[in-house]
Amino acid sequence: MQDAFVGRQPIFDQHKSVYAYELLFRNGSSTSANVVDGNQASTQVILNTLTEFGLDSIVGKHRAFINLTRELLVDDLIQMLPQKRVVLEILEDVTVDKELVDAVRELSQQGYIIALDDFVYSDDWQPLVEIADIIKLDVMAMADNEIAQQVKFLRGFDTLLLAEKVETMEHFNFLKTLKFDYYQGYFLSKPSIIEGKRTPTNKLSILQLLAKLACAETPHSEIESLITQDVTLSYKILRYINAACFALPRKIASINEAIIYLGLSNIRRFASMMAMTGFNDQPHEILLTSLIRARMCELLAEATGQQNTDTYFTLGLFSSLDIMLLMPMVKLVDELPLGEDLTQALLDKDGQLSEALRCVLAYERQQWQVVKFTGLSGQEISNIYLQAVQWGNEAGTTIRS
Numbered sequence: 001m002q003d004a005f006v007g008r009q010p011i012f013d014q015h016k017s018v019y020a021y022e023l024l025f026r027n028g029s030s031t032s033a034n035v036v037d038g039n040q041a042s043t044q045v046i047l048n049t050l051t052e053f054g055l056d057s058i059v060g061k062h063r064a065f066i067n068l069t070r071e072l073l074v075d076d077l078i079q080m081l082p083q084k085r086v087v088l089e090i091l092e093d094v095t096v097d098k099e100l101v102d103a104v105r106e107l108s109q110q111g112y113i114i115a116l117d118d119f120v121y122s123d124d125w126q127p128l129v130e131i132a133d134i135i136k137l138d139v140m141a142m143a144d145n146e147i148a149q150q151v152k153f154l155r156g157f158d159t160l161l162l163a164e165k166v167e168t169m170e171h172f173n174f175l176k177t178l179k180f181d182y183y184q185g186y187f188l189s190k191p192s193i194i195e196g197k198r199t200p201t202n203k204l205s206i207l208q209l210l211a212k213l214a215c216a217e218t219p220h221s222e223i224e225s226l227i228t229q230d231v232t233l234s235y236k237i238l239r240y241i242n243a244a245c246f247a248l249p250r251k252i253a254s255i256n257e258a259i260i261y262l263g264l265s266n267i268r269r270f271a272s273m274m275a276m277t278g279f280n281d282q283p284h285e286i287l288l289t290s291l292i293r294a295r296m297c298e299l300l301a302e303a304t305g306q307q308n309t310d311t312y313f314t315l316g317l318f319s320s321l322d323i324m325l326l327m328p329m330v331k332l333v334d335e336l337p338l339g340e341d342l343t344q345a346l347l348d349k350d351g352q353l354s355e356a357l358r359c360v361l362a363y364e365r366q367q368w369q370v371v372k373f374t375g376l377s378g379q380e381i382s383n384i385y386l387q388a389v390q391w392g393n394e395a396g397t398t399i400r401s
Helices: 038-053 055-059 070-074 098-109 123-131 144-154 169-177 203-214 220-228 231-241 255-276 284-303 309-318 321-325 329-335 340-346 352-364 378-400
Strands: 003-013 018-024 063-068 086-090 113-116 134-138 160-164 182-184 192-197
Touching: 018 055, 055 063, 070 098, 086 098, 098 113, 098 123, 113 123, 134 144, 144 160, 220 255, 231 255, 284 309, 284 352, 284 378, 309 340, 309 352, 321 329, 329 340, 340 352, 352 378
Parallel strands: 018 063, 063 086, 086 113, 113 134, 134 160, 160 182
Antiparallel strands: 003 018, 003 182, 003 192
16 A cells, blocks of 8 residues: 655745645655656546545635646646635746636636735736736745835736745744735644555445446546546546547537537546556556457447447457456456446356457467357458557557556
8 A cells, every 4th residue: 555645835824724735746745845847746636635635624614725837727626625714825937828828717717716825926827917916935035125016016906916935033923014814834833744544445445437438328427427426537538638639629528518528438438447447456457458359349249239338349349357357257247347348248148249259269279179159250350450559559558548
């Protein structure tokens, strides 16, 4: 079981009451961040907070300041965060252009509080200053007269001011004369480290989710609800659909929109693949094998005019579960709400679904004498296998990224 960490530093109001906590990336018990990749750090803070500890357990009734990179802001993925509980903190090194300003304005209109971090005014930043609710000044990086000038200038905007990196009592007393709205720094409170154990994946829950998604009768609303309950799954689906290859005229920002655009069949399949990554204690090659089997089963069904191609895909995807979980397949299918045909095929009993999986396994094992599927020639099966391998490699790379 891996450790999970989040750094937390309080932000105080003028009465020295806690207004919020800034959540900080930590990859161990050290109080320094050691950040290498900003996107990864911000995402890890969000995931640890929401999925490992819970927002309430870290900040209680207060708000959480979360540092965000340009990519996360522009990609709209941050909208999975609760508007009434977080402050979106824009880092000082972002490139300010129309795309970013438009994205931040939309987030503000949706009800998010916007903060600018380590702020130093320049004309490029004025559009964001006009949107921002809170501006943070690094008071340790400026002389007292420079701080006073910045405060006087920024009072002309409809924004609150936060003094960060307040290190001494003398400095704190001086800043109070400038009537900052909020204060943060080592003088008031050093960052603390919230440490816990990363919750292991509940593999049975994932299997039950996969089975629900594979059921053609599962309603649209239930699929959306199942996906949105998993932050990582939601993130990857939105990242997937907003990839350049789709060339969409605008960003897809909700799971509901993603389902409508991709269709239930594709979203069910992709969500199933995403959920399979929960088995992260197994070699990637096992997942890759499942993906290739899934696609080959589906292509065999398509080539012979079968109607239930989703079921064929699910059959291939589930065919390695016994290896992943080190459990007999007969026990696994008892735990899953699968259809009778799918259950029988996974148990290698006769039926058209079984013929597809037997063909795939025979090709995989190079047992050429038993590679067959009714209505297809050996060459056609060979071409389908090559297509499945290519697709599986591409899908596997997408899932891991």
